[in-house]
Amino acid sequence: MKFPKLVATFLLIATSFVHAQEKEITLEEIWNGTFRQERLQSLQSLKNGKEYLVLNSDRNAEKTTIDVYNYSTGGQVRTMLNSADLPEISSFQDFELSEDEGKILINTASEKIYRRSSRGIYYFFNFQTKELTKLTDKMVQEPTFSPDASKIAYVFDNNIFVYDIASGEETQVTFDGEKNKIINGVTDWVYEEEFAFVKAFQWNPSGEKIAYIKFDESKVPEFSMDIFGQSLYPSEYTFKYPKAGETNSLVSLHMYDVVSEESQEIDLSEYTDFYIPRIKWSADPMLLSVQVINRHQNGLDLIFVNAEDNSKEVILNETNKAYIDITDNLTFLEDNSFIWTSEKDGFNHIYHYNDKGYLINQVTSGDWEVTNYYGFDRKKKKIFYQSTETGSVNRAVYSINSKGKRKELLTPETGTNSADFSADFTYFINSFTDTETPYVYTLHRAKDGKLIREIKDNSKLLELEEAYNFSPKELSAIEVNGNELNMWMIKPQDFDENKEYPLLMFQYSGPGSQSVSNTYFNSNDYWFQLLADEGYIIACVDPRGTGYKGAAFKKVTQHELGKYEVEDQIAAAQKFGAMDYIDEDRIGIWGWSYGGFMSSNALLQGNNTFSMAIAVAPVTSWRFYDSIYTERYMATPQENPSGYDDNSPINHVEKLEGDYLLIHGGGDDNVHLQNTMRMVEALIQANKQFDWAIYPDRDHGIYGGNTRLHLYTKMTDFIKNKL
Numbered sequence: 001m002k003f004p005k006l007v008a009t010f011l012l013i014a015t016s017f018v019h020a021q022e023k024e025i026t027l028e029e030i031w032n033g034t035f036r037q038e039r040l041q042s043l044q045s046l047k048n049g050k051e052y053l054v055l056n057s058d059r060n061a062e063k064t065t066i067d068v069y070n071y072s073t074g075g076q077v078r079t080m081l082n083s084a085d086l087p088e089i090s091s092f093q094d095f096e097l098s099e100d101e102g103k104i105l106i107n108t109a110s111e112k113i114y115r116r117s118s119r120g121i122y123y124f125f126n127f128q129t130k131e132l133t134k135l136t137d138k139m140v141q142e143p144t145f146s147p148d149a150s151k152i153a154y155v156f157d158n159n160i161f162v163y164d165i166a167s168g169e170e171t172q173v174t175f176d177g178e179k180n181k182i183i184n185g186v187t188d189w190v191y192e193e194e195f196a197f198v199k200a201f202q203w204n205p206s207g208e209k210i211a212y213i214k215f216d217e218s219k220v221p222e223f224s225m226d227i228f229g230q231s232l233y234p235s236e237y238t239f240k241y242p243k244a245g246e247t248n249s250l251v252s253l254h255m256y257d258v259v260s261e262e263s264q265e266i267d268l269s270e271y272t273d274f275y276i277p278r279i280k281w282s283a284d285p286m287l288l289s290v291q292v293i294n295r296h297q298n299g300l301d302l303i304f305v306n307a308e309d310n311s312k313e314v315i316l317n318e319t320n321k322a323y324i325d326i327t328d329n330l331t332f333l334e335d336n337s338f339i340w341t342s343e344k345d346g347f348n349h350i351y352h353y354n355d356k357g358y359l360i361n362q363v364t365s366g367d368w369e370v371t372n373y374y375g376f377d378r379k380k381k382k383i384f385y386q387s388t389e390t391g392s393v394n395r396a397v398y399s400i401n402s403k404g405k406r407k408e409l410l411t412p413e414t415g416t417n418s419a420d421f422s423a424d425f426t427y428f429i430n431s432f433t434d435t436e437t438p439y440v441y442t443l444h445r446a447k448d449g450k451l452i453r454e455i456k457d458n459s460k461l462l463e464l465e466e467a468y469n470f471s472p473k474e475l476s477a478i479e480v481n482g483n484e485l486n487m488w489m490i491k492p493q494d495f496d497e498n499k500e501y502p503l504l505m506f507q508y509s510g511p512g513s514q515s516v517s518n519t520y521f522n523s524n525d526y527w528f529q530l531l532a533d534e535g536y537i538i539a540c541v542d543p544r545g546t547g548y549k550g551a552a553f554k555k556v557t558q559h560e561l562g563k564y565e566v567e568d569q570i571a572a573a574q575k576f577g578a579m580d581y582i583d584e585d586r587i588g589i590w591g592w593s594y595g596g597f598m599s600s601n602a603l604l605q606g607n608n609t610f611s612m613a614i615a616v617a618p619v620t621s622w623r624f625y626d627s628i629y630t631e632r633y634m635a636t637p638q639e640n641p642s643g644y645d646d647n648s649p650i651n652h653v654e655k656l657e658g659d660y661l662l663i664h665g666g667g668d669d670n671v672h673l674q675n676t677m678r679m680v681e682a683l684i685q686a687n688k689q690f691d692w693a694i695y696p697d698r699d700h701g702i703y704g705g706n707t708r709l710h711l712y713t714k715m716t717d718f719i720k721n722k723l
Contacts, residue, residue: 022493023467024533027716030526031709035465037458037520040429040441043069047101049424051077055095064091066104071427071443072452081106081125086132089123098149102127103165105135105143105152114189114669117141117198124152124165135163136170141186142199146207151258153185153201153210160185160201160212162258173210173256173263180222180240183215188249190242191215193670194628195277195326205285208258209307213276216250225667228696239669242627244644245636251276253290255307266310268292275628283332289315297323297632302330302340302357315357318342322555323632325512329373339363339383339402341373343551350383352402363404369548371395372418376402377425380447384421384428390414392548393475393486393518397430399446410449415518421446429455435473435488438462438520469493470529475518480571481564483544483553486516487572490528490538495581501537502586502723503576504528509565510594511633512547512554515540527712534720539576543568559640561622561633562601562647569598570606577609588612588723590715593671593700594619600649600660600679607657612722614661614715617671617700620679621648624672650679653686659722660690663711665698691718 029035044053046068056065063084068077081104083091092106109121119139125132135143135152140161143154152163158177163170174184185201192198201212223241228234242248253266253276268274271292278291288305290312302316318324320343329341329350336355341348348370350363363383364370372386374397382399389409390396397419400407411417415434422428425446432440438458444451471493477484492501506524508515521529528538543565545557557564569589577584589610591599596618603613622630622644623637637644645651660683664676676692683690693714695702702711 022469025468025470025526025530027527027530027709027712030523030530031712035461035521035523035526037438037461038456039439040431040456043420043429044097045421045423047423049422049426052422053080053097057091062090066095071422074443074453074455080104080127086123086125088132088134092123093120096143096145098145099147100149103145103149105145109139111139113141114192116192116196117186122154133165133168142201144199144201144203146203147205148207151207153203155185155201158183158186160210160256162210171261173212173261174214180238181216181218183217183249185212187213188215188217188220189239189669190248190626190628191275191277194626194632195275197278200279202279202281202288204281204288204307209286210256210258211279211281211288211305211307212254212256213279214252214254216252219247220249221246223672225669225673227667237667241669241672244623244625244627244630244634245638246627248273248275248295248627253279253305255288255305255310264310266290266305266312277326278328278330280330280332282338283334283336287336289330289332289338291326293324293326295627295631296635297628300324315355316340316353318344320344322551322558327373331373331376333376333402334378339373339376341370346551348551350385350400361402361404363400363402365404367550368392369550371548374419374421374428375425377446380425382425384410384419384425384446386418388548391518393514393516397428397449408448410444410446412449427452433520434518435475435520468529470521471495471532473521473525475516478541478572478575480541480568480575481544483568485541485543485568485572486514487539487541488516489540490525490532492532492535492537495537497581500581500583501535503537503539503573503582503588504531504719504723505569505573505576505587505589506538506540506595507543507569507589507591507598508593508595509543509546509569509591509598511545511557511561513594514542514547516542527716530716531719536719536723537582539572541569541572543572557633559634559643560647561643562597565598566601566605566647569602570609573602573606573609586611586723588614588719590614590616591618592616597649600662601647601652603658603660604649604652604655607655611658612660612719613658614663614718615649616663616711616715617665617668617702618649618662618675618679619671620650620675621645623648624675624678650682653679653682653688656683656686656688656690659718660688661715661718662690662692663695663702663714664693665695665700665702667697668700670700 041054065082066080089108092108093110094107096105105124107120110118119141122135138156140154140156160173176182177184217240220240220242224238226234254263256263273295275293280289286307290303293300298320300318301314305312331339340351352360368388370387374384395416397411418431419428440457441455443453474489478487545565576582589599589602596615599613600615603610
């Protein structure tokens with residue numbers, strides 16, 4: 001039986017009196033930090049493996065300290081550095097120790113560039129002489145000690161410099177750096193965003209060489225954004241952004257000799273239109289490993305470059321019919337054999353190769369995924385890793401020897417476990433969470449996982465939440481299009497299976513992603529609790545193309561982003577709508593970024609299923625997005641035009657029948673506002689009515705000040721009025 005919306009509203013009001021004693025959550029509480037979980041501050045293990053560092057800030061005293069703690073007791077041992085003892089500075093934001101732990105770099109003024117990059121004013125402190133020295137007056141990027149801590153390399157204005165600590169002299173390594181043309185030693189925008197690294201130079205272990213990547217982006221098309229700010233006239237920000245099918249930066253690999261002060265280019269002329277997503281020195285101080293991947297990202301060579309004569313050899317070649325994920329899971333052992341992860345057997349697993357690239361053995365195997373590689377204990381010959389062996393929505397931590405034997409589960413609690421190991425692999429700090437438990441931090445012995453002590457939990461948060469009587473996040477699975485898909489659901493507190501409720505679906509759905517996991521509430525989950533209090537059921541389904549269920553499940557969307565994922569979301573919604581307690585006429589969907597692309601598609605292509613959608617910062621055509629991400633899954637638009645156009649929301653606007661809210665940040669350097677503006681124009685020309693909002697100068701995260709509160713207020717009001 002279908003209840004009219006007015007009757008359903010009346011029933012909702014009536015039941016609210018029953019729960020009058022329960023506290024109702026507000027948007028202000030969600031976004032002012034009321035439900036913020038206690039987290040363990042970022043820590044760094046000292047080389048002795050018995051102690052770790054924590055950066056502590058005291059705003060009242062206006063000081064920053066780096067404090068040393070004992071792993072086994074948790075007690076503070078000493079303070080390594082205190083800004084109150086340094087008259088030249090008042091505080092600092094982060095730090096980096098030299099390899100011998102005798103010196104430290106500290107950042108006293110940081111300025112964000114993009115998602116991962118920043119520049120800052122740096123000082124270095126000598127623990128032996130107690131001297132603090134300013135590195136330079138310039139705002140520099142990625143300062144890094146040489147292995148013997150006698151020098152510091154950094155990047156300024158797209159050029160690499162080397163500072164000699166003893167003499168105070170600065171040597172310029174490169175001279176051709178120029179904004180929007182040539183970059184030395186740090187990555188361009190698209191490498192930073194899609195290959196997830198910024199520093200593109202590496203000291204060799206002996207400090208004699210610096211390997212670095214040069215980016216020639218002079219022919220990369222420019223993108224510009226108006227920044228409105230507070231001035232009378234807006235400014236224009238211009239940067240190089242290669243969209244799908246457009247010209248990428250030309251990359252080249254160089255070797256700098258510190259003594260001769262000369263650079264030589266490594267010959268990679270056999271490759272064309274390629275990427276260098278990783279460089280890393282091996283256990284041999286004169287042997288550099290270089291990963292070279294083709295533009296389609298389905299063929300990767302691991303190359304060894306000899307820094308003495310710049311000769312090179314391909315050690316390992318990997319190919320895939322779809323694409324190869326780039327990771328940081330390369331570890332060299334003392335004999336220069338190496339640990340590597342690959343999906344070549346259909347699931348992500350650990351492999352051990354010798355120094356010539358011949359497979360010694362596959363270390364892990366099974367129909368589950370290695371989700372994090374923590375490292376190798378050279379003394380005990382143990383590998384530590386995280387995996388989905390206890391279920392694709394869970395994470396557990398294991399140890400195994402290099403021969404793939406004597407595997408041991410170190411975290412028996414079912415849920416999401418994540419480890420942070422001490423430098424010598426004596427201990428690990430485990431963070432644990434599940435749908436009922438906010439983060440709990442405990443110290444364990446690495447050899448067998450034995451609990452040593454509890455460090456921190458969120459019992460106070462659970463006590464606070466008792467007054468609200470939140471609904472549980474119920475994990476389950478749904479059979480859709482021949483696949484068992486992971487899902488969760490949140491129901492109203494006073495849920496009655498004999499009543500009907502409107503349904504709001506949330507999803508991200510991007511390649512290799514996961515939105516359904518055995519974890520506690522995040523900010524969106526608290527918002528979902530607010531909506532549940534208003535009488536909505538919230539559900540989330542991870543469709544085909546998402547991660548942690550094997551390569552075949554993840555890569556089925558190749559060349560057709562938005563096809564199978566949308567089919568699964570529509571089919572799931574229809575299956576929900578057939579349930580007695582869900583109103584099939586009141587099903588909405590929302591998402592952010594890729595999720596906004598999906599929610600737009602679902603509303604348009606599933607217009608007989610969804611009555612409402614919200615799209616935040618959506619891609620509306622993959623032709624507008626960057627080359628590395630898009631071509632990894634779609635090839636180029638020139639090669640795959642139908643794949644780009646058939647499933648782009650901008651090409652389906654005539655199908656709009658439900659209520660649609662489109663939201664974007666005006667300063668989004670990632671998914672450009674162009675996506676929304678072109679979608680708006682298409683909707684206008686199709687004479688389709690919709691709602692939209694632009695947040696001036698806000699980037700892809702749309703935050704700052706009251707921005708998030710305003711955004712979620714707008715979305716909440718839209719849902720209450722339209723669904």
